Amino acid sequence: MRVVIVSGLSGSGKSVALHVLEDLGYYCIDNMPAALLDKVVEEVSSGEQPTEHLAVGIDARNRSEDLKTLPTEIRRLTKRGIGCELIFLTASDEVL
Numbered sequence: 001m002r003v004v005i006v007s008g009l010s011g012s013g014k015s016v017a018l019h020v021l022e023d024l025g026y027y028c029i030d031n032m033p034a035a036l037l038d039k040v041v042e043e044v045s046s047g048e049q050p051t052e053h054l055a056v057g058i059d060a061r062n063r064s065e066d067l068k069t070l071p072t073e074i075r076r077l078t079k080r081g082i083g084c085e086l087i088f089l090t091a092s093d094e095v096l
Contacts, residue, residue: 001045001082004055005037005070008089011096014057017089021055030057034066037073041082 004026006017015030022028027044037056044051058070070086077084 001041001051002053003037003041003077003082003084004053005074005084005086006055006057006089007059007086009091009096010059012089012091014059014089017087018055018057021053024053026053026055027051028055028057031061032056032058034058034062034070034073037070038076041077045082 004021006014006021008014018028018030029040032040037058040056041054044054058067060067074084074086
């Protein structure tokens with residue numbers, strides 16, 4: 001399984017990136033609470049038709065204590081053999 005976490009500044013293109021990933025065959029969830037990452041991975045990777053590609057949008061609206069756990073969650077997923085990538089998008093104030 002492969003998980004892509006899309007994060008970044010408000011207005012930087014997170015939703016656009018998720019739409020592109022969806023077009024590439026990823027199961028996408030936008031504005032997901034960071035605390036649910038492990039549970040969502042478990043849910044979509046099990047069952048009769050497991051998802052091979054998952055992309056989630058996680059942004060600053062999450063609780064800070066949940067955001068702080070993301071590096072640990074990513075390491076935990078990687079140790080389980082799940083490919084996990086983080087894409088952080090930003091834009092200059094002029095562009096925003």
